[in-house]
Amino acid sequence: MNTMNREYVMHDFRLLINGRLVKGAGTLDVINPATGRTLTAAPRADRAQLDQAVAAAKTAFPTWSAMPLRQRAALLGKLADALEAEQGEFARLLTQEQGKPLAQASWEITATIGTMRYFATLDLPIEVLKEDDTQKVVRQHKPLGVVAAITPWNFPVLLLIFKVAPALLAGNTLVAKPAPTTPLTTLRFGELCQRVLPPGVVNVIVDQNDLGPALTAHPDVATVAFTGSTVTGKKVMASAAGTLKRLTLELGGNDPAIVLADVDPKDVASKIYTAAMANAGQVCIAIKRLYVHDSIYDAVCEELGRLARETVVGDGLDQATQMGPIQNQAQFEKIKGFLEDARQNGKIVAGGSVIKREGYFIQPTIVRDITDDARLVREEQFGPVLPVLRYADIDEAIERANDSDFGLGASVWSSDLDQAFGIAARINSGTVWVNKHLDLGPDTPYAGAKQSGIGTELGQEGLEELTQATIINVAK
Numbered sequence: 007m008n009t010m011n012r013e014y015v016m017h018d019f020r021l022l023i024n025g026r027l028v029k030g031a032g033t034l035d036v037i038n039p040a041t042g043r044t045l046t047a048a049p050r051a052d053r054a055q056l057d058q059a060v061a062a063a064k065t066a067f068p069t070w071s072a073m074p075l076r077q078r079a080a081l082l083g084k085l086a087d088a089l090e091a092e093q094g095e096f097a098r099l100l101t102q103e104q105g106k107p108l109a110q111a112s113w114e115i116t117a118t119i120g121t122m123r124y125f126a127t128l129d130l131p132i133e134v135l136k137e138d139d140t141q142k143v144v145r146q147h148k149p150l151g152v153v154a155a156i157t158p159w160n161f162p163v164l165l166l167i168f169k170v171a172p173a174l175l176a177g178n179t180l181v182a183k184p185a186p187t188t189p190l191t192t193l194r195f196g197e198l199c200q201r202v203l204p205p206g207v208v209n210v211i212v213d214q215n216d217l218g219p220a221l222t223a224h225p226d227v228a229t230v231a232f233t234g235s236t237v238t239g240k241k242v243m244a245s246a247a248g249t250l251k252r253l254t255l256e257l258g259g260n261d262p263a264i265v266l267a268d269v270d271p272k273d274v275a276s277k278i279y280t281a282a283m284a285n286a287g288q289v290c291i292a293i294k295r296l297y298v299h300d301s302i303y304d305a306v307c308e309e310l311g312r313l314a315r316e317t318v319v320g321d322g323l324d325q326a327t328q329m330g331p332i333q334n335q336a337q338f339e340k341i342k343g344f345l346e347d348a349r350q351n352g353k354i355v356a357g358g359s360v361i362k363r364e365g366y367f368i369q370p371t372i373v374r375d376i377t378d379d380a381r382l383v384r385e386e387q388f389g390p391v392l393p394v395l396r397y398a399d400i401d402e403a404i405e406r407a408n409d410s411d412f413g414l415g416a417s418v419w420s421s422d423l424d425q426a427f428g429i430a431a432r433i434n435s436g437t438v439w440v441n442k443h444l445d446l447g448p449d450t451p452y453a454g455a456k457q458s459g460i461g462t463e464l465g466q467e468g469l470e471e472l473t474q475a476t477i478i479n480v481a482k
């Protein structure tokens with residue numbers, strides 16, 4: 007039985023290599039962002055353990071890929087059952103290492119289970135592309151081999167499963183590497199894999215931001231499924247070039263939302279606030295720039311300010327908490343820089359400061375009358391600080407929304423759905439929502455435009471992404 011109190015996590019965390027739970031060559035301290043204190047020490051792999059993990063995945067590949075797809079789907083279902091059986095413990099551990107309120111952590115685990123169960127229903131049938139008296143042309147999807155799954159610290163479990171579920175169903179094997187500040191839930195997930203899957207099919211290693219280059223350049227890794235920042239994504243792409251690996255890069259975003267004059271400012275402000283501040287703004291597809299029509303600008307700013315002032319910020323384990331801390335100290339320092347920028351280039355409506363207590367807490371912050379060239383508008387803040395910009399002309403708003411190297415998500419808010427759809431079609435992002443934001447389902451393909459990524463996750467397309475399409479062209 008694990009003892010998990012607020013201060014420590016009493017559990018013997020191990021790496022998973024070739025079906026065995028093993029100690030790391032070293033350790034690293036995992037900090038609870040709500041206290042700034044060490045929760046536990048996690049095992050840390052060295053280069054030799056990385057090589058062992060890749061070798062194990064390579065050895066497991068022929069048998070795993072030869073197993074009928076429906077059998078692999080059944081094992082994926084068992085993995086989902088195993089996670090469901092420990093859902094409460096996973097959610098609590100996620101809050102402790104990541105910081106998000108327990109309700110949001112529970113949501114993440116539920117969504118993770120749902121994603122596994124969804125992928126377990128998919129198939130990769132052989133498609134007949136054409137057939138006549140002289141020939142038959144078919145397409146077959148084959149697994150690629152060893153997948154390196156590299157994940158960030160904002161949704162450590164869900165984003166891991168976005169990779170693990172399709173990779174396993176398609177017949178690939180895997181080496182997973184979480185972010186060094188949130189390794190615990192991934193290590194616990196490794197324990198479930200150890201119980202349910204054949205040895206070597208899933209391996210879990212932990213590093214301190216030092217093993218990524220070796221993993222992405224490794225000659226026995228066939229493809230890299232990466233979620234993280236655009237800066238790191240570019241390094242991954244360069245590193246993978248040596249062996250021309252396949253890549254799925256889900257990278258940073260600076261999602262704009264455009265609010266038209268015809269909405270109820272109060273109602274829309276509340277939905278936008280949630281989509282900007284969930285997980286303390288540490289969501290790739292959070293609303294990060296808000297463009298509001300001049301006629302309702304003051305009303306929207308006022309309502310957002312009210313919601314920010316009313317938000318209960320605290321330790322995610324406290325039932326009353328609505329917003330947790332920033333996940334790690336480096337990000338906390340970065341957000342402080344954005345607050346300084348907001349003070350200089352805009353007007354603070356609510357918040358604007360760090361919260362003076364232990365841990366990495368920032369007041370939810372709304373900034374108005376800020377210039378388009380402010381850092382808070384140009385860059386990805388990845389924190390609870392929302393700039394609100396004014397516009398008068400919709401063409402100008404679309405141009406400003408598109409004026410970014412990022413193109414992950416966006417949204418349009420209007421009571422005229424036809425007009426909103428027309429505007430959505432002019433926004434250059436992987437996903438554009440109308441009258442909502444932040445809505446990802448496992449069955450809907452998800453991809454970034456511009457420097458927000460390459461390749462697709464989720465849906466049938468996300469499954470096929472982790473395969474090699476082979477055309478078999480037969481003369482009759």
Ligand code: NAD
Nearest residue numbers: 157158159184185215218219234235238256257258259290
């Ligand atoms: P990060 O890029 O710093 O780290 C992501 C992962 O890459 C970590 O596991 C890290 O250890 C690893 N890494 C670091 N250096 C590496 C290297 N040279 N080679 C290979 N791997 C390396 O990102 P982060 O700070 O953990 O996460 C925040 C960022 O992730 C934000 O920009 C956010 O928008 C983005 N994100 C994108 C999506 C999406 O789906 N598009 C989802 C969540 C987060």
